[in-house]
Amino acid sequence: MVARHDQTTDVALLDALLQARRGTAFFARKLNELSDSGLDGGTLLPGWTRRHVVAHVGYNARALARLIEWAATGVETPMYPSPEARHHEIEFGATLSPIALRNLFDHSAVHLNVEWRDLPADAWHHKVKTAQGRTVPAAETVWMRTREVWIHAVDLNNGATFNDVPAAVLERLLTDVTGAWHTRGTDTGLVIRVNDTDFCFGDTGAADPTIISGPLPCLVQWAAGRGANGVTASGPGAATGTVPAPPSWI
Numbered sequence: 001m002v003a004r005h006d007q008t009t010d011v012a013l014l015d016a017l018l019q020a021r022r023g024t025a026f027f028a029r030k031l032n033e034l035s036d037s038g039l040d041g042g043t044l045l046p047g048w049t050r051r052h053v054v055a056h057v058g059y060n061a062r063a064l065a066r067l068i069e070w071a072a073t074g075v076e077t078p079m080y081p082s083p084e085a086r087h088h089e090i091e092f093g094a095t096l097s098p099i100a101l102r103n104l105f106d107h108s109a110v111h112l113n114v115e116w117r118d119l120p121a122d123a124w125h126h127k128v129k130t131a132q133g134r135t136v137p138a139a140e141t142v143w144m145r146t147r148e149v150w151i152h153a154v155d156l157n158n159g160a161t162f163n164d165v166p167a168a169v170l171e172r173l174l175t176d177v178t179g180a181w182h183t184r185g186t187d188t189g190l191v192i193r194v195n196d197t198d199f200c201f202g203d204t205g206a207a208d209p210t211i212i213s214g215p216l217p218c219l220v221q222w223a224a225g226r227g228a229n230g231v232t233a234s235g236p237g238a239a240t241g242t243v244p245a246p247p248s249w250i
Contacts, residue, residue, distance in 0.1 A: 023149035055093025061108035071138035210237030
């Protein structure tokens with residue numbers, strides 16, 4: 001029997017797929033470490049239990065699979081019928097039995113992976129639309145998934161930290177977050193400086209900026225709204241040395 005493999009031969013895309021699959025495996029490991037009763041525990045996301053996070057990640061895989069089907073067939077298949085439907089889906093998923101919730105994650109991850117694997121090489125550039133209304137090539141779904149699984153593995157509050165996330169993923173996350181701030185104009189006077197590197201993000205042309213400094217994992221944690229441990233602040237926005245809350249990301 002011929003082995004099944006990705007149809008794309010694009011080296012950068014194959015590397016991105018590997019990061020997404022590693023993130024999925026990492027999330028699965030942190031989920032499998034939890035007892036069934038542990039699924040009721042709290043997370044780093046206010047108002048969400050671990051059940052909500054697992055349901056969200058599972059349904060996210062299904063939603064991204066719909067975009068890949070769109071790219072493959074040309075038939076428009078939105079991620080979700082509406083924001084309300086997405087919210088209802090997560091709330092419903094959080095009520096599933098432990099075995100059903102675990103199966104949702106496992107089966108949806110396999111489904112998305114098969115859709116990626118079988119997408120013809122020339123279809124990865126086909127345009128689809130995200131839940132936020134952005135028109136992107138199908139290849140963007142790989143990063144969308146990578147971001148979800150790595151961040152939400154930390155959100156499970158089961159021992160994972162941003163130190164577990166690969167540096168390449170952290171760098172792109174910080175680029176994404178600060179890029180979203182810049183697009184909205186919420187980064188004025190704010191500079192993020194990675195310790196012991198030349199990396200600076202944000203309003204680097206500001207005359208008197210508020211500077212947030214720290215190791216890359218800690219800066220991504222702060223920028224993503226998951227706490228300020230390990231970061232320091234200086235400048236006009238850092239009254240009495242406190243670290244200000246980051247602008248909204250999503």
